[in-house]
Amino acid sequence: MIIIPCELIDYNGDALRELVLRYAQEWALPEEFIQWLDQANSFCSTLVDRIVTGYPRDEVAKLEEELGYHDGFLDTAEHFYLFVIQGPKSLATELRLDKYPLNVLIVDDIKPYKERKVAILNAAHTALVPVAFQAGLDTVGEAMNDAEICAFVEKAIYEEIIPVLDLPRDELESFASAVTGRFRNPYIKHQLLSIALNGMTKFRTRILPQLLAGQKANGTLPARLTFALAALIAFYRGERNGETYPVQDDAHWLERYQQLWSQYRDRVIGTQELVAIVLAEKDHWEQDLTQVPGLVEQVANDLDSILEKGMREAVRPLC
Numbered sequence: 001m002i003i004i005p006c007e008l009i010d011y012n013g014d015a016l017r018e019l020v021l022r023y024a025q026e027w028a029l030p031e032e033f034i035q036w037l038d039q040a041n042s043f044c045s046t047l048v049d050r051i052v053t054g055y056p057r058d059e060v061a062k063l064e065e066e067l068g069y070h071d072g073f074l075d076t077a078e079h080f081y082l083f084v085i086q087g088p089k090s091l092a093t094e095l096r097l098d099k100y101p102l103n104v105l106i107v108d109d110i111k112p113y114k115e116r117k118v119a120i121l122n123a124a125h126t127a128l129v130p131v132a133f134q135a136g137l138d139t140v141g142e143a144m145n146d147a148e149i150c151a152f153v154e155k156a157i158y159e160e161i162i163p164v165l166d167l168p169r170d171e172l173e174s175f176a177s178a179v180t181g182r183f184r185n186p187y188i189k190h191q192l193l194s195i196a197l198n199g200m201t202k203f204r205t206r207i208l209p210q211l212l213a214g215q216k217a218n219g220t221l222p223a224r225l226t227f228a229l230a231a232l233i234a235f236y237r238g239e240r241n242g243e244t245y246p247v248q249d250d251a252h253w254l255e256r257y258q259q260l261w262s263q264y265r266d267r268v269i270g271t272q273e274l275v276a277i278v279l280a281e282k283d284h285w286e287q288d289l290t291q292v293p294g295l296v297e298q299v300a301n302d303l304d305s306i307l308e309k310g311m312r313e314a315v316r317p318l319c
Contacts, residue, residue, distance in 0.1 A: 001040075001041045001042070002041070002042045002044060002087065002091060002094060003016065003041060003042065003043050003044065004044050004046060004085060004087075005043070005044075005045075005046065006046060006048065008048070010114070011045045011110075012045055012046060013043040013044045013045035013046065013086065014043065014045055016043050017043035020037060020043075021034065021037060021038060024037055042087060042088065044085050044086055044087035044091070045085075045086045045110055046083065046084065046085050046086070046110070047082075047083075047084040047110045047113050047114050047117065048081070048082070048083055048084075049080075049081065049082040049083075049084075049113075049117050049121070050077055050078060050080065050081040050082070051077065051078045051080075051182060051185075051188060051190060052075060052076065052077040052078075053076045053077070053188055053189060053190045053191070053194070054075060054076060054194065055074055055075065055076070056074055056075075056076045058189075060074060076188070076189075078182060078185055078187075078188050080178075080182055081103055082103050082105070082113075083102075083103065083104045083105070084104075084105045084107055084110050084113045085104065085105070085106050085107070085110075086107055086108065086109060086110040087106055088106075089106060091106050092106045112167055115165065115167065116165070116167060116171075116172060116175050118205070118206055119161055119165055119206070119209075119210060120157060120161060120162070120172065120175060120176050120179055121179045122202070122206045123156075123157075123161055123206040123207045123210065124153055124156070124157055124161075124179060124180075124183070125140070125195050125206075126195075126199065126202045126203055126206045126207055126228070126232075127152075127153060127156050127207060127224065127225065127228040128140065128143055128149070128152075128153050128192075128195075129192045129195050129196050129199065129235075130196070130199065130228065130231035130232045130234065130235035131149060131152060131227070131228060131231045131311060131315055132146070132149050132192055133192045133193065133196070133235065133240065133245075134231060134234060134235060134240060134306070134311040135148075135149060135311040135312050135315065136240075136241070136311075136312075137149065137192065138191060138192055138193075139189050139190055139191055139192060140183050140188075140190040140192065140195070141183070141184060141185065141186060141188065141189065141190070143183075143192070144180065144183045144184045145184065147319075148312070148315065148316060148319040149315070149319070150180075151319040152224060152315055152318055152319045153180075154180060155224060155318070155319070156222075156224035156225060156228070157176050157179075157180075158173070158176065159222075159224075160210065160214055160222035160223075160224055160225050161210045161225075162176065163214070163217075164210050164213035164214050164217055165210070193245060193246065193248075196235065196247070196248065197248045197249070198248065198249050198250070199232055199235065199236075199247075199249065200232065200236075200249060200253060200284060201249075201250075201284075203228075203229060203232055204284065204285055204286070207225055207228060207229075208285070210222070210225060211225040211226065211229070212292065215292060215293070215295075220294075221292075221294055221295060221298050223318055224318050226295070226298050226299060226302060227302045227314075227315065227318055229299050229302075230275075230299045230300075230302035230303040230305075230306060231302075231306060231311065231315075233257075233274070233275065233278055233299070233303060234303060234306045234307065234311075235247070236249075236254075236257040236258075236261070237261050238258075253284065256281075257278075260274050260277060260278065261274075271300045271303045271304050271307070272296065272297070272300040274300075274303075275296050275299045275300040275303060276290055276296050276300075279292075279295065279296055279299070302314070
């Protein structure tokens, strides 16, 4: 069999194969069956690239009237899609890909596709959200139509992310151009707060590698990626213009950040100490980021600027 999982985790085929073989062993299934599982089947890792914004609440009545029935599973997605499968070339014949005009690629290694998607599309989302939302915007489309916020994101991509990726620059720039075009899609209302889910974890996996690579390569911190970290820490206050908003993350970390911001408001700690505590969390960052030269100081300076001037004025020099 050829098994094609679609879970949104890294190398999902390898993960599924490991779990299937583990359970076969734990359930004491026949050794011949385990050998068949291992040797006669292909577990293909996959990567999907498509912006899906969820249930179309504002349009559901109109859509159901057109359809003639109630559909509780309506969803909204952009027209663009890409499905990459790491597997044997024969898979194209098995799936009859030559018969249909589908944007499905069969490749030997999904790593380059994963790296550019995570480092450009996902990282751009993660950098954009706390900056744009605290600047008073609510959707990705609004942010990309805002000259300053759009400039911030594009400079982060082209000046700080792409230069440290080990992939052909022309391919990366072409992909980045397509991504920003997709972000501007006027028919996709991608809520910033929905992208903000687990923001700190997303920063660690999507932006931190490029931030550290830039610091190592140039001896200086990439200004916009560092500012995005400060904006994310500020975002975890859960308040914009006097109104609260939901911050969605692991309960343990939410409690921790709420405690730190409470201590800041009570003047128990200042911004530099707050930042140092956040960056020292090895359980989250998988390293002590206070050891990165200048990072605590730069993030604290950016955070001070955000708190004192507001997001708009604080981000303007980086646009």
